[in-house]
Amino acid sequence: EVQLVESGGGLVQPGGSLRLSCAASGFTFSSYEMNWVRQAPGKGLEWVSYISSSGSTIYYADSVKGRFTISRDNAKNSLYLQMNSLRAEDTAVYYCARGAPDTVTTDYWGQGTLVTVSS
Amino acid sequence: QSALTQPRSVSGSPGQSVTISCTGTSSDVGGYNYVSWYQQHPGKAPKLMIYDVSKRPSGVPDRFSGSKSGNTASLTISGLQAEDEADYYCCSYAGSYTFDVVFGGGTKLTVL
Numbered sequence: 001e002v003q004l005v006e007s008g009g010g011l012v013q014p015g016g017s018l019r020l021s022c023a024a025s026g027f028t029f030s031s032y033e034m035n036w037v038r039q040a041p042g043k044g045l046e047w048v049s050y051i052s053s054s055g056s057t058i059y060y061a062d063s064v065k066g067r068f069t070i071s072r073d074n075a076k077n078s079l080y081l082q083m084n085s086l087r088a089e090d091t092a093v094y095y096c097a098r099g100a101p102d103t104v105t106t107d108y109w110g111q112g113t114l115v116t117v118s119s
Numbered sequence: 120q121s122a123l124t125q126p127r128s129v130s131g132s133p134g135q136s137v138t139i140s141c142t143g144t145s146s147d148v149g150g151y152n153y154v155s156w157y158q159q160h161p162g163k164a165p166k167l168m169i170y171d172v173s174k175r176p177s178g179v180p181d182r183f184s185g186s187k188s189g190n191t192a193s194l195t196i197s198g199l200q201a202e203d204e205a206d207y208y209c210c211s212y213a214g215s216y217t218f219d220v221v222f223g224g225g226t227k228l229t230v231l
Contacts, residue, residue, distance in 0.1 A: 104214075
């Protein structure tokens with residue numbers, strides 16, 4: 001069974017940093033692309049970042065470019081999101097989502113971790 | 120404001136059919152056959168229901184179907200059931216110059 005478990009969320013002040021983790025199990029993690037997607041409270045979904053299976057190709061949404069860094073450790077079956085210079089508008093539930101094979105979509109999502117940026 | 124436009128809400132009675140539209144542009148919905156639909160129940164993670172416009176992942180009932188015409192994609196749910204009540208989001212690849220994915224604002228489906 002595919003499982004994705006996010007952790008690392010919490011309350012942080014504007015301008016602060018946070019590192020999210022996503023532990024993957026139930027599939028060959030190193031063979032799959034991965035994404036981070038967020039959802040502000042009561043709002044819709046927003047794609048944040050993409051990383052290829054090897055980690056060699058990375059993309060970001062314009063809203064986080066230059067502030068967030070996606071990475072992965074295939075030996076540890078883990079995905080990460082380093083978030084710096086956090087703003088109030090970054091407040092959201094952050095989901096890690098597996099890239100579906102042979103297409104551009106995500107097929108499995110974790111339960112999410114809440115990040116609150118507030119003073 | 121979301122990149123893709125969905126109706127805020129739709130409703131239907133059990134057994135009926137409903138269709139949710141998702142309107143984009145030639146740079147996203149109209150330009151690629153990479154439209155997906157997600158179902159999200161309150162407090163839960165999104166679940167993939169349709170991908171590549173009209174394909175269903177294993178385990179998704181065939182009551183759910185997808186289509187596309189021009190810049191508008193549609194999700195149709197036939198034989199409505201109480202458990203179909205949820206938020207539905209469309210999603211499209213939009214990577215003209217770089218990788219980009221855009222979502223609709225979501226549609227609340229109420230089963231009357």
